[in-house]
Amino acid sequence: KWPNDIFLDGKKVGGILTSFFPSLKYLLISIGINTNNTDLPKSLEATSLISFLRENNPFGKPPHPLDNDKFLDELFTQFGNDLPAIIESNFDNYISEYQRYSIIENKMITFITEFQDYKGIVKGISKEGALLLQIDNDLIQPFLSGSVTEGYR
Numbered sequence: 001k002w003p004n005d006i007f008l009d010g011k012k013v014g015g016i017l018t019s020f021f022p023s024l025k026y027l028l029i030s031i032g033i034n035t036n037n038t039d040l041p042k043s044l045e046a047t048s049l050i051s052f053l054r055e056n057n058p059f060g061k062p063p064h065p066l067d068n069d070k071f072l073d074e075l076f077t078q079f080g081n082d083l084p085a086i087i088e089s090n091f092d093n094y095i096s097e098y099q100r101y102s103i104i105e106n107k108m109i110t111f112i113t114e115f116q117d118y119k120g121i122v123k124g125i126s127k128e129g130a131l132l133l134q135i136d137n138d139l140i141q142p143f144l145s146g147s148v149t150e151g152y153r
Helices: 049-055 068-088 092-101
Strands: 005-008 011-021 026-033 108-112 117-125 131-134 140-143 147-150
Touching: 011 049, 068 092, 092 117, 108 131, 117 140
Parallel strands: none
Antiparallel strands: 005 011, 011 026, 108 117, 108 147, 117 131, 131 140
16 A cells, blocks of 8 residues: 555556545455556656566567456456465564565655645554654654655655
């Protein structure tokens, strides 16, 4: 969730959006992934899976366009297989994986909430999924919702 962008080799390849509806006890999660797009504007600093594979193919032969149905089937199969272990570990394994791949860990960011904007250094995420932001030398504040807008690229 922090941030919602998914990066591959330093370029945005997709994003994750979440919405929580507390009165319904309902969480909605959506994922967008650039699979076969090859005409993305350079200003976006984005890529697609097919572009990445073509640029990094060790076999020298350009891959065919990805089959989105097969890709989604594999993605959700893997997610379904991993989810019980993530939940049983109380998210401990997930948090360490997240921190290993996070592009905002230990970086100065601007974080926008409904009430106020904060600048601080990202110190990880909690077991509850809260972003841990050091907003001064002595205070690390958890945030469950908001937007990271600056400093993570």
